[in-house]
Amino acid sequence: MSMPEKPASLSALRGVLPYVFGHMDVAAIVADADRRIIMINDAALEMFGYDEAELKGHETRIIYADPDDFEEQGRKRFNKEAQEAQETYITRYRCKNGNVFEGETLGGPIKSTDDENLAFVGFIRDVTHRVATEQTLSKLHSITSSRDLNFQARVDAILRLGTEHFGLPIGIFSHIHGNLYTVMQAVHPDDALTPGMTFEFANTYCSHVFDVTDVRGFYHVGESDIRAHPCYQSFQLEAYLGSTIFVDGHRYGTLNFSSPEPTRPFRAQDIELVRLFAEWIGHELARKRDLEALENAKQELEILARTDALTGLFNRGYMEDRLSGEIDRSRRYKHPLTVALFDFDHFKKLNDTYGHAAGDEALKLFAATATRMSRKSDVVARWGGEEFLAVFPSTGVRGAVTFLERLSDEIRDADFAPEGESIPLTMSIGVASAHSDDDLDTLVSRADAAMYLAKTRGRDQIRTQSDIGKPKT
Numbered sequence: 001m002s003m004p005e006k007p008a009s010l011s012a013l014r015g016v017l018p019y020v021f022g023h024m025d026v027a028a029i030v031a032d033a034d035r036r037i038i039m040i041n042d043a044a045l046e047m048f049g050y051d052e053a054e055l056k057g058h059e060t061r062i063i064y065a066d067p068d069d070f071e072e073q074g075r076k077r078f079n080k081e082a083q084e085a086q087e088t089y090i091t092r093y094r095c096k097n098g099n100v101f102e103g104e105t106l107g108g109p110i111k112s113t114d115d116e117n118l119a120f121v122g123f124i125r126d127v128t129h130r131v132a133t134e135q136t137l138s139k140l141h142s143i144t145s146s147r148d149l150n151f152q153a154r155v156d157a158i159l160r161l162g163t164e165h166f167g168l169p170i171g172i173f174s175h176i177h178g179n180l181y182t183v184m185q186a187v188h189p190d191d192a193l194t195p196g197m198t199f200e201f202a203n204t205y206c207s208h209v210f211d212v213t214d215v216r217g218f219y220h221v222g223e224s225d226i227r228a229h230p231c232y233q234s235f236q237l238e239a240y241l242g243s244t245i246f247v248d249g250h251r252y253g254t255l256n257f258s259s260p261e262p263t264r265p266f267r268a269q270d271i272e273l274v275r276l277f278a279e280w281i282g283h284e285l286a287r288k289r290d291l292e293a294l295e296n297a298k299q300e301l302e303i304l305a306r307t308d309a310l311t312g313l314f315n316r317g318y319m320e321d322r323l324s325g326e327i328d329r330s331r332r333y334k335h336p337l338t339v340a341l342f343d344f345d346h347f348k349k350l351n352d353t354y355g356h357a358a359g360d361e362a363l364k365l366f367a368a369t370a371t372r373m374s375r376k377s378d379v380v381a382r383w384g385g386e387e388f389l390a391v392f393p394s395t396g397v398r399g400a401v402t403f404l405e406r407l408s409d410e411i412r413d414a415d416f417a418p419e420g421e422s423i424p425l426t427m428s429i430g431v432a433s434a435h436s437d438d439d440l441d442t443l444v445s446r447a448d449a450a451m452y453l454a455k456t457r458g459r460d461q462i463r464t465q466s467d468i469g470k471p472k473t
Ligand SMILES: Nc1nc2c(ncn2[C@@H]2O[C@H](COP(=O)(O)OP(=O)(O)OP(=O)(O)O)[C@@H](O)[C@H]2O)c(=O)[nH]1
Pocket: 310, 343, 344, 345, 346, 347, 348, 349, 351, 355, 356, 357, 358, 359, 360, 363, 384, 385, 386, 455, 459
């Protein structure tokens, strides 16, 4: 602010003060060296709610909310070395009616022609709302950048922040689909709103927001054009502020705050804040959805990577890892572990006679039957073309053979009729149990040798490792 020419004395200054500050729209207060008010302009009288006579001659202490601030400003500025006002500071002031506000103040001495301090002037601007908005923005930043909070906790914190900032005690994050308004999350002084509650969309004030895809505020519905609104009729909500939430450019729902009491008119900053809150929720929803899609795709890929496409059983790669793990576990816990290697008999003939598709059906029949009959802890995999490997944890040879007899009977007796003609499917099965020094290769090769024995001894039978090297029985 540019100052007029310097006056020579305090009395000269007193003469010009009303002309200089009288009609400014910024509140201006001038005090003498004893900090007694010698001039207060109309804007300041209006700001503080006093008459001129109530302030003139009083210490400026009267307008400070906190006496410590009065003392501190005195130390800083009411001294010989003080320089003319250059930068602003924010102090809390008190009005006559007790209201406290944040005042951005530009203050300093008015110097005489001899560079003496004649008086001190302060220009004050009420920045309460700006300060409150800045504080809310800073809290929003902490909420949205906190690593400790998940999405739901952040939305909850934003709902609470909004209710506090706007002075509207009910906060709702909604999803809107057709005429269905669903509460996703809410804060309510009586906990009257819970996630999953639904309302008719047309009956909510949000219809005004969602349909125009913008922010809307009503601060005293009872005295407005929309007092016939069904929301007012049903819920008697006097005040409302809401914004549309967009996810990737599509309308998702709303973020809204409301109150059964009328409130002050909303300011431009309120509109921008609620829009900002809603924007953040929209971005997070999009991010969450992308992450979930990515996670699902990853899981599908993992499943695909370990699955045999034809039969849906585990594939060989997965089984090799799994069996190695099971061998380690059986060694560590000293539990038995048995494996069985299955090979269809005369599969080539089946393919050649009935076609490859019939062969595939036989493989699928085995997979479905083995899956249905085995225990949860058993693992069955396609090991090669028409070869399968089953692993039976905590099971000895005898237990495994009992199960394998039932399984091979079931498959032989299944009504497998590729061309309407029923043909029995038989398998040669080799069984081996893990020794303490076994690895994947040694264990499977014993099962393989037992399976080969079953083939050479006439097929459609089960042979175990103990049959190897024994004469035919
Ligand atoms: N339909 C079909 N056939 C397959 C598949 N994988 C391997 N085969 C066939 O399985 C047959 C295996 O033949 P072989 O190894 O000679 O054995 P086999 O005819 O069953 O005779 P034995 O094992 O001695 O009883 C081959 O004809 C392969 O083409 C598959 O995914 N689908």
